[in-house]
Every structure is written in C-alpha cells, then in structure tokens.
Amino acid sequence: MAAGFSLVLAVLFFHPSLNSFLVGSTDPNNPFYYVRNFHLWTRRHPHQTRDLAMGSRSALAAATFQSKQTYVIIHGFLGSSTDNWIQSLKDALLQREDCNVVSVNWSAGSTTAEYFLIQPRVRTVGAEVGQFLQFLEDAAGLTTQQIHVIGHSLGAHAAGFVGKALNGTLPRITGLDPAGLRFHQAEDVDRLHHGDAVFVDVIHTHGCYTLFKMWEDCFGIDENLGDADFWPNGGESQPACEQGGDGASSVKDGSSCNHGMAYVLYIESINYMPSSTHFLARQCPSWKYFNNKSCPCGHPAQYMGFNADSRVHGVFYLNTSMTAPYGLLDSHCSAGAFTLVQIIGLLLLSVLLVLLLLLVALVLIQQYFGLPILARVRARLYMEDLVWHGLGNSPSTHILNSEKAVDT
Numbered sequence: 176m177a178a179g180f181s182l183v184l185a186v187l188f189f190h191p192s193l194n195s196f197l198v199g200s201t202d203p204n205n206p207f208y209y210v211r212n213f214h215l216w217t218r219r220h221p222h223q224t225r226d227l228a229m230g231s232r233s234a235l236a237a238a239t240f241q242s243k244q245t246y247v248i249i250h251g252f253l254g255s256s257t258d259n260w261i262q263s264l265k266d267a268l269l270q271r272e273d274c275n276v277v278s279v280n281w282s283a284g285s286t287t288a289e290y291f292l293i294q295p296r297v298r299t300v301g302a303e304v305g306q307f308l309q310f311l312e313d314a315a316g317l318t319t320q321q322i323h324v325i326g327h328s329l330g331a332h333a334a335g336f337v338g339k340a341l342n343g344t345l346p347r348i349t350g351l352d353p354a355g356l357r358f359h360q361a362e363d364v365d366r367l368h369h370g371d372a373v374f375v376d377v378i379h380t381h382g383c384y385t386l387f388k389m390w391e392d393c394f395g396i397d398e399n400l401g402d403a404d405f406w407p408n409g410g411e412s413q414p415a416c417e418q419g420g421d422g423a424s425s426v427k428d429g430s431s432c433n434h435g436m437a438y439v440l441y442i443e444s445i446n447y448m449p450s451s452t453h454f455l456a457r458q459c460p461s462w463k464y465f466n467n468k469s470c471p472c473g474h475p476a477q478y479m480g481f482n483a484d485s486r487v488h489g490v491f492y493l494n495t496s497m498t499a500p501y502g503l504l505d506s507h508c509s510a511g512a513f514t515l516v517q518i519i520g521l522l523l524l525s526v527l528l529v530l531l532l533l534l535v536a537l538v539l540i541q542q543y544f545g546l547p548i549l550a551r552v553r554a555r556l557y558m559e560d561l562v563w564h565g566l567g568n569s570p571s572t573h574i575l576n577s578e579k580a581v582d583t
C-alpha cells in the first residue's frame with residue numbers, strides 16, 4: 176500500500192499537469208481553493224447556464240436567482256460540472272419541478288493517478304459549497320429546507336461534507352454510488368454518513384471490495400452509509416452493463432458502466448410518480464433473502480431514487496431491467512401504504528361498522544317509538560321471554576311486553 180502510494184506520488188511528480196491541480200484557485204475574486212464556480216439553471220433558462228460566484232450579489236441579481244427548491248449537484252473524480260449526466264439530471268429535475276439546479280465546478284483531476292491527491296480534497300470542497308449555500312441564504316433568502324444536495328462518486332462524499340459544514344441541518348443528501356477507495360471502513364466524520372442530513376439516501380451500483388484490485392474492480396463502496404441504502408441488483412454490478420444490456424450507452428462521460436448506472440437510475444426515477452411501483456424497493460437483510468422472495472413489500476412502500484420516502488429507513492433491494500427503461504414494476508406490491516389484503520380488511524370492517532350502526536338505530540327507534548319490529552324478530556327467532564325480562568322494568572320493556580300480549 177505504502178509502496179503503491181509512493182509510486183503514484185512519483186508518477187504524479189513527473190506528470191505534466193501537476194501544476195494545474197496541485198495549486199488551488201488563482202482567481203483573486205474567488206475565495207475558494209478547490210471550488211471554481213457554480214452553474215445555475217432554472218425553467219427560465221433551462222439550457223443556458225448562469226454562473227454564480229461566492230460573495231457576488233451582482234451575479235445573483237443578473238441570474239435572477241429566486242429562493243425555491245434548489246438541487247445542488249456535485250460531480251466526481253475526473254468529472255466536470257457540465258457532464259452529460261448532469262445535463263440530463265438538470266433536464267429531468269426542471270421538467271418535474273419549478274426549481275433551481277446548481278452544479279458545482281471543482282477541480283477533480285484529469286488522470287487516474289491523481290486520485291490519491293484529489294481524494295482528501297472532498298472535505299474542503301464540501302466546506303466551500305456549504306459556505307456558498309450560506310451565502311445564498313443570506314443574500315437571496317434561500318432557506319436550508321429548500322436545499323437537496325446530490326453527489327456522485329467522490330462528489331457523494333463531498334455532499335456529506337456539505338452536510339457536516341451545515342451541522343446536519345440539510346433536509347436531504349443523495350449519494351450516487353459513493354466512492355470506495357480510501358473510504359472503506361473510514362470514520363463517520365471522514366465520509367458520507369447518515370447524520371450529515373435529516374435524510375441521507377444512497378444508491379450503490381458498483382459497491383464491492385477486493386483487496387488486490389480494489390481500484391479496477393469497484394469504484395463504489397460495499398458499506399451502508401445512509402438512512403436508506405439501495406442495492407439495485409445486489410449493488411455490486413449491474414445487468415445493464417453485462418452482455419445484452421445497454422448500460423454502456425446510457426452511461427456517458429467516461430465513467431465505468433457499473434459506477435455510472437447510479438446516476439442513470441436516479442435520473443430515470445425522476446420521471447416516475449410514487450403512485451406507480453417503478454423502482455419499489457424491499458427492505459431485506461441480504462440480496463440472497465431478496466432473491467428467495469422472503470422480503471415483504473414494506474408499509475409504507477419505499478422507492479429508490481427521487482421518490483424515496485424520508486420516513487422509511489433501512490437497507491433495500493430491487494431488480495432493474497437490462498435495457499432502458501430500467502425501472503421495473505413490482506407487481507406484488509401496491510403503491511400506497513396499504514396492500515390489497517389490508518384494503519379488503521378495511522372494507523369488511525367498514526361494512527361491519529355500518530351494520531352495527533343500523534342495529535343501534537333500530538334499537539333506538541324501537542325504544543322511542545315502540546315499533547313492533549324487534550318483537551317480530553324475537554317471535555321469529557323463538558326467543559325465550561326470560562331474556563327479555565332480564566332487561567328490567569323500563570317503560571320500553573313494558574311496551575315490548577304489552578305488544579307481545581297484543582300479538583298473541
């Protein structure tokens with residue numbers, strides 16, 4: 176490990192792009208070290224980005240920034256703030272909701288060897304984004320409740336650090352296949368953790384661990400990090416990336432297919448309403464249990480992706496299709512909080528309740544108006560007089576008795 180690290184450092188030292196990533200921002204107007212700038216899209220300008228800078232109220236005004244639901248997207252290692260998947264995510268979010276979409280441009284390296292230098296930066300990146308969000312709150316009236324941070328790979332851990340910088344007050348952070356290398360078995364304070372926001376949901380699509388080829392085999396992490404962790408297809412590898420799948424064409428921007436499927440699935444989930452059962456996920460102790468069908472639907476049901484229910488915590492599994500669209504319907508589970516059996520039970524219960532009310536009404540009518548209905552029923556059933564005498568000497572009992580006398 177130490178030898179490998181030295182080798183990487185040696186490679187880096189002679190790498191021509193060394194200077195471009197070793198030094199932080201050289202822009203005198205940018206107080207941040209690793210975050211360069213922020214892009215903003217809204218429904219008013221869904222295709223053209225407006226750039227926002229820390230502390231620049233004029234940029235906010237020029238972009239006509241309004242306080243409303245705001246999604247903050249953080250790219251991963253080797254990524255860029257205008258990658259195709261971020262554009263697709265932005266389009267889906269703007270279609271679903273009148274919101275702000277902000278993408279963070281941070282210097283995330285340009286070669287694989289740089290990983291060991293870039294990886295410790297996510298802490299600072301997160302803190303810088305946190306500061307920027309506080310600036311938006313002060314300058315534009317954005318509230319913490321309106322912010323949802325979404326990060327992929329290293330960006331997922333950066334999102335965790337945004338949450339830590341804001342003391343866990345953010346309502347939601349979504350981690351898309353959080354990076355594994357140098358995050359395995361790390362402390363909660365050193366990686367994305369469920370305490371970083373009120374609700375942290377995580378999608379694992381390449382989450383495994385191998386000691387020797389840990390970089391090549393798994394970009395993700397094989398540990399649960401959030402309040403709700405989703406393991407589609409077991410979470411280690413994706414059928415869409417195997418022979419016969421079309422994941423490679425859905426995952427753009429040079430990410431590995433398995434690693435990128437996390438954002439592909441998330442983007443697709445934005446198109447579904449929770450009333451369909453697409454991406455319904457079942458809480459389960461393991462993938463094995465899920466596959467021998469021993470796990471229940473869940474009440475209320477939980478969904479992977481945009482529609483995840485922040486009240487439902489745990490570890491969840493689901494299957495997806497090999498080809499787009501990847502969301503499958505879970506035909507055995509109903510979309511709402513109730514199953515068919517429960518609905519039938521409730522219907523029966525209400526029928527019983529109505530019958531009971533009718534009976535009470537009948538008895539009351541009998542008591543007050545002395546209608547001979549019950550007397551006839553009693554006669555039909557050949558009921559013993561004894562039972563009725565037991566009711567006591569109330570006026571109604573007398574009426575009943577006198578009617579009986581008349582009848583006979």
Ligand SMILES: *[C@@H]1O[C@H](CO)[C@@H](O)[C@H](O)[C@H]1NC(C)=O
Nearest residue numbers: 211212255256257280281282
């Ligand atoms: C991100 O920041 C870098 C450094 O300032 C800049 O060269 C690059 O153009 C920015 N990317 C985008 C998409 O604006």
Ligand SMILES: *[C@@H]1O[C@H](CO)[C@@H](O)[C@H](O)[C@H]1NC(C)=O
Nearest residue numbers: 305309339340341342343344
């Ligand atoms: C978070 O807590 C620390 C320590 O209590 C405090 O200094 C800081 O201002 C808090 N930040 C926010 C955004 O509330």
Ligand SMILES: *[C@@H]1O[C@H](CO)[C@@H](O)[C@H](O)[C@H]1NC(C)=O
Nearest residue numbers: 461463464465466467468469
């Ligand atoms: C499902 O698999 C688990 C783990 O292998 C096993 O313990 C359990 O008995 C199985 N249940 C059924 C219904 O097959």
Ligand SMILES: *[C@@H]1O[C@H](CO)[C@@H](O)[C@H](O)[C@H]1NC(C)=O
Nearest residue numbers: 408414465466467468493494
């Ligand atoms: C999920 O997919 C796997 C692989 O195709 C299959 O073996 C398994 O039966 C599926 N599980 C469920 C619960 O449908």
